[in-house]
Amino acid sequence: MTEHQDPPRVFIVDDHGLFRSGVRAELGDDVQVVGEADDVEPAIAGIRQCLPEVVLLDVHLPGGGGQVVVREVTPDHPQVRFLALSASDAPEDVIAVIRAGARGYVTKTISGADLVDAVRRVAAGDAVFSPRLAGFVLDAFALQPGGPQPQPQPSFDPELDQLTPREREVLRLIARGYTYKEIARELYISAKTVESHVSSVLRKLQLSTRHQLSRWAAERRLA
Amino acid sequence: MSYREEPRFDPDREPAGAGIALIAASAKWRDDRRVDERTASAPPGYPGERHFSGGTWARWAEPDWAGDGRLGGRHWRGGRRHWLGGVINGAPKGSGPLRRARADRVIGGVAAGIAVRTGVRLPVVRLVFVVTALTSGFGLVAYVLAWLFLPAEGESGAIAGRAMSDLRGIALAIVTTCTLVPLLVVTSILGVAWLSSFSGPLVVGAAGLILIWRNAGPDELASVRAVAQSLTSQAGAGGRSRIRLRIAVAGVLVVSGLGTLLAVRKTVVLLRPLAGVALLLAAIVVLLGPWWLRIARDLMSERQARVRAEERAEIAARVHDSVLQTLALIQRRADSPQQVVALARAQERELRSWLFDGRAPGSMDDLATTLASGVRHLQQDVEALHGIAVEVVTVGDSALDEDLAALLAAAREATVNAAKWSGAPVVSLFAEVEPDGVSVFVRDRGRGFDPAAVSADRKGLAESVRARMARHGGSAAVRSAPGEGTEVSLTMPRTAAGDSRDSKGSKGSQA
Numbered sequence: 001m002t003e004h005q006d007p008p009r010v011f012i013v014d015d016h017g018l019f020r021s022g023v024r025a026e027l028g029d030d031v032q033v034v035g036e037a038d039d040v041e042p043a044i045a046g047i048r049q050c051l052p053e054v055v056l057l058d059v060h061l062p063g064g065g066g067q068v069v070v071r072e073v074t075p076d077h078p079q080v081r082f083l084a085l086s087a088s089d090a091p092e093d094v095i096a097v098i099r100a101g102a103r104g105y106v107t108k109t110i111s112g113a114d115l116v117d118a119v120r121r122v123a124a125g126d127a128v129f130s131p132r133l134a135g136f137v138l139d140a141f142a143l144q145p146g147g148p149q150p151q152p153q154p155s156f157d158p159e160l161d162q163l164t165p166r167e168r169e170v171l172r173l174i175a176r177g178y179t180y181k182e183i184a185r186e187l188y189i190s191a192k193t194v195e196s197h198v199s200s201v202l203r204k205l206q207l208s209t210r211h212q213l214s215r216w217a218a219e220r221r222l223a
Numbered sequence: 224m225s226y227r228e229e230p231r232f233d234p235d236r237e238p239a240g241a242g243i244a245l246i247a248a249s250a251k252w253r254d255d256r257r258v259d260e261r262t263a264s265a266p267p268g269y270p271g272e273r274h275f276s277g278g279t280w281a282r283w284a285e286p287d288w289a290g291d292g293r294l295g296g297r298h299w300r301g302g303r304r305h306w307l308g309g310v311i312n313g314a315p316k317g318s319g320p321l322r323r324a325r326a327d328r329v330i331g332g333v334a335a336g337i338a339v340r341t342g343v344r345l346p347v348v349r350l351v352f353v354v355t356a357l358t359s360g361f362g363l364v365a366y367v368l369a370w371l372f373l374p375a376e377g378e379s380g381a382i383a384g385r386a387m388s389d390l391r392g393i394a395l396a397i398v399t400t401c402t403l404v405p406l407l408v409v410t411s412i413l414g415v416a417w418l419s420s421f422s423g424p425l426v427v428g429a430a431g432l433i434l435i436w437r438n439a440g441p442d443e444l445a446s447v448r449a450v451a452q453s454l455t456s457q458a459g460a461g462g463r464s465r466i467r468l469r470i471a472v473a474g475v476l477v478v479s480g481l482g483t484l485l486a487v488r489k490t491v492v493l494l495r496p497l498a499g500v501a502l503l504l505a506a507i508v509v510l511l512g513p514w515w516l517r518i519a520r521d522l523m524s525e526r527q528a529r530v531r532a533e534e535r536a537e538i539a540a541r542v543h544d545s546v547l548q549t550l551a552l553i554q555r556r557a558d559s560p561q562q563v564v565a566l567a568r569a570q571e572r573e574l575r576s577w578l579f580d581g582r583a584p585g586s587m588d589d590l591a592t593t594l595a596s597g598v599r600h601l602q603q604d605v606e607a608l609h610g611i612a613v614e615v616v617t618v619g620d621s622a623l624d625e626d627l628a629a630l631l632a633a634a635r636e637a638t639v640n641a642a643k644w645s646g647a648p649v650v651s652l653f654a655e656v657e658p659d660g661v662s663v664f665v666r667d668r669g670r671g672f673d674p675a676a677v678s679a680d681r682k683g684l685a686e687s688v689r690a691r692m693a694r695h696g697g698s699a700a701v702r703s704a705p706g707e708g709t710e711v712s713l714t715m716p717r718t719a720a721g722d723s724r725d726s727k728g729s730k731g732s733q734a
Binding site: 090109132134135138139142172175176177178198 | 612653
């Protein structure tokens with residue numbers, strides 16, 4: 001992606017004004033920030049009005065989780081893509097937003113350059129997995145996790161309930177801090193193939209009825 | 224009921240009282256439809272005499288349907304004497320002073336204690352308590368007094384000793400007595416003989432129970448509460464059977480109450496004494512109710528205030544230990560942004576783990592007990608000591624054994640190494656627990672090096688990591704190239720799962 005394509009139009013949703021201005025400053029001229037909101041309701045209204053390409057969405061908002069915004073906007077405006085951005089460490093919150101339809105998740109400690117890169121990738125329709133999200137997903141799709149593990153419920157499509165060995169490998173490398181390019185080199189595949197593995201994981205994450213995922217969603221009163 | 228006295232039993236020895244056991248047994252009895260509703264008739268096929276004194280309990284204790292599996296094992300057909308001996312005498316006679324038992328207790332452990340001390344089977348002791356409680360109230364009094372005056376197993380003093388200094392509890396007991404006595408006097412005047420014969424035991428029992436409730440130890444209260452909960456709680460595990468139990472208890476009480484009243488006054492005349500009782504009850508409530516309520520409310524508010532004060536003190540202590548300490552450190556190191564950032568990060572993580580995961584701040588200073596907490600510990604230390612960010616991702620978790628502790632120590636060395644040498648601002652640490660092995664990857668995007676031409680000290684470090692892993696059956700690999708950063712991969716097969724295959728020796732492509 002070269003420097004002088006149209007910068008992606010971005011909308012920032014976060015309840016901390018300080019953080020919003022910080023993100024704005026970090027993104028600089030590489031993206032065009034078209035609006036901001038500090039809670040669920042203004043965010044929905046603002047996004048409908050501006051129709052940005054990418055919404056940077058805080059997982060935690062005073063008026064409800066970020067997933068509410070995704071759920072409200074996506075049916076009418078499927079072209080608006082969401083990138084979750086959070087300091088939250090709780091896997092179920094993150095998974096809930098992803099299941100609602102966000103295209104990725106990065107932590108707030110991300111560097112400005114990486115954030116710009118992530119925004120561009122989401123704008124281009126790719127999925128963005130931070131190492132932490134990869135860890136959460138590996139955990140959620142664990143083969144034999146320790147502790148009391150609910151039986152995976154028979155799913156409509158059992159394919160959705162597990163990751164292929166290749167997808168697992170890709171996720172592990174993401175969790176180890178590899179970039180997509182490095183993963184491609186590591187596994188002797190093209191960067192496009194890495195992308196497609198990640199997108200496939202994202203799809204499974206959103207569509208799977210695997211018990212643990214639905215339980216997480218249910219805990220957030222989404223199921 | 225037909226029980227009067229039983230020559231084999233000394234009433235001093237066997238008061239036993241689990242009302243719940245009685246209900247459960249009676250419900251089962253009824254279900255079995257082997258006997259008539261009334262306890263006086265023998266079950267079909269019962270070989271003993273119909274008027275065998277103590278037949279009530281004897282039949283109740285019959286192995287097949289007494290509702291208590293512990294009775295089983297000895298068959299009564301072998302002759303009554305033999306059978307009786309088997310039913311009554313369980314374990315050999317114990318020694319030492321009489322104590323309330325902890326192990327088998329349902330309410331206060333009195334019956335179990337007596338069973339242990341005398342060698343009589345526990346259900347028999349319980350049954351005697353129940354029967355004497357229901358027939359004369361004696362069992363109730365005996366039980367409550369034993370509960371009050373017998374020390375529990377492993378305790379030196381009885382509850383009564385503690386109750387002596389509990390003035391409020393004594394006041395409450397007296398108030399209750401004052402409330403009950405007039406009521407019982409009235410019922411006896413009205414000729415409700417059944418109830419009046421219980422007045423003494425009821426008063427003593429209620430007063431004693433109040434003292435017990437106020438002064439019993441926390442573990443004892445918890446077990447009593449569990450019994451009470453099974454009668455009063457609405458839902459939860461086994462909710463249905465609890466509801467059934469409650470319905471059974473309520474049914475028995477209503478039927479016995481109505482039966483008693485109807486037996487005394489068969490006609491409409493019944494209403495007159497009832498109205499009188501109601502009026503007197505109202506009078507007592509009007510007279511003593513406010514006082515009693517106030518005492519109860521005082522008790523409650525006192526307890527709440529104490530709980531609040533304790534919580535506040537705990538929170539204050541924790542905030543002091545963590546947040547205030549960190550703020551002080553930050554003020555002192557204001558000239559070093561890197562250190563301030565590291566401190567803020569460490570504090571943020573600790574506060575979050577306290578607020579959201581319920582882990583106490585400072586608890587991470589203790590020895591970690593699982594791999595994930597050990598990794599967090601490592602992260603915190605390295606960030607604080609070397610002013611570098613460590614991005615941690617863990618998948619799964621496992622209890623920390625010797626091998627995993629070695630893995631953790633090796634990971635720490637690798638991370639510290641990266642912090643010292645790589646020049647990168649961030650180190651990524653990924654730990655994954657799988658059924659057959661645990662792997663840790665430490666990666667930086669720093670200057671890297673050529674593994675074939677390493678300086679002596681770095682090689683030494685790599686060797687120490689490698690040697691440590693090898694000693695515990697694991698393996699280590701370092702991959703690096705100038706300008707490309709470094710990745711150290713550590714793998715340890717899990718032996719705890721009984722599976723020591725070293726299948727993860729070269730996971731990924733760490734040759």
